[in-house]
Amino acid sequence: MGKITFVEHDGTAHQVELVDGESLMALATGSGVPGIDGDCGGEASCGTCHIIVDEEWIQTTGRRSEEESAMVEMSPECVPNSRLACQLRATEGLDGLTVRLPEFQM
């Protein structure tokens, strides 16, 4: 179905296989990507799955919801393209997506 790439703050890249309908948080934790914890299990209530979407992909992924904003904006590293990985579902359209991880999760 395709792959997405998680890039750690130090530049280490991890390619992960897309699984239709899975959240990007589940894909990352299932593949052992360091820096995505997913402590709340995907309820948008812990902020430990903060990712930053590359600008060129924002049109495809869309911007974060108000619910996501309320959580992710608590991070000092929050930027306009910040998302919660648990709120983004894998689809074929995300093949080739690159997301970056903040230096610290909440």
Ligand code: FES
């Ligand atoms: S897993 Fe908790 S906010 Fe995403």
